Amino acid sequence: MNHTRWKLAQEKKATEGYAESAEVEAERAEIRLAMAFAKAVYDRRKELGLSQSQLAERSGLTQAKISRVEGADAVPTLPLLRRLARALDASLNIALGDDHEEVTFIARPAA
Numbered sequence: 001m002n003h004t005r006w007k008l009a010q011e012k013k014a015t016e017g018y019a020e021s022a023e024v025e026a027e028r029a030e031i032r033l034a035m036a037f038a039k040a041v042y043d044r045r046k047e048l049g050l051s052q053s054q055l056a057e058r059s060g061l062t063q064a065k066i067s068r069v070e071g072a073d074a075v076p077t078l079p080l081l082r083r084l085a086r087a088l089d090a091s092l093n094i095a096l097g098d099d100h101e102e103v104t105f106i107a108r109p110a111a
Contacts, residue, residue: 029101034072036103037094042070044088044105059087 020028045055045066052066059066060083068074069084076084085092090105 031072033096033101033103034075036101037076038070038072040092040103040105041066041084041088044090045070047107048088055084055087059083 045052050058052070053063055061056063056066061080065074069076069080074080081092085105088105090107093102093104093106095102
């Protein structure tokens with residue numbers, strides 16, 4: 001199915017009162033959060049001019065793990081979040097709402 005047909009099908013479902021199950025909605029929320037985190041890590045790394053290998057070295061992780069994080073393929077643990085925030089010289093803010101997830105790294109002021 002090409003994009004145009006997919007969009008039309010999606011619009012048709014929306015106008016007919018189609019609603020996804022709670023399970024599907026929860027899964028979509030998890031994916032959105034993983035993607036928001038991945039984008040935040042990527043954006044901050046690029047802002048610092050670091051390669052994945054350099055970030056991996058700074059955080060004590062492997063380049064492959066950084067790649068999985070940036071590809072939204074890894075579920076980060078709290079210790080991993082802390083390591084990444086420190087390695088990116090930033091504090092990590094995560095805002096969770098019913099239909100909105102926001103992940104940002106706030107640069108620490110230079111000492």
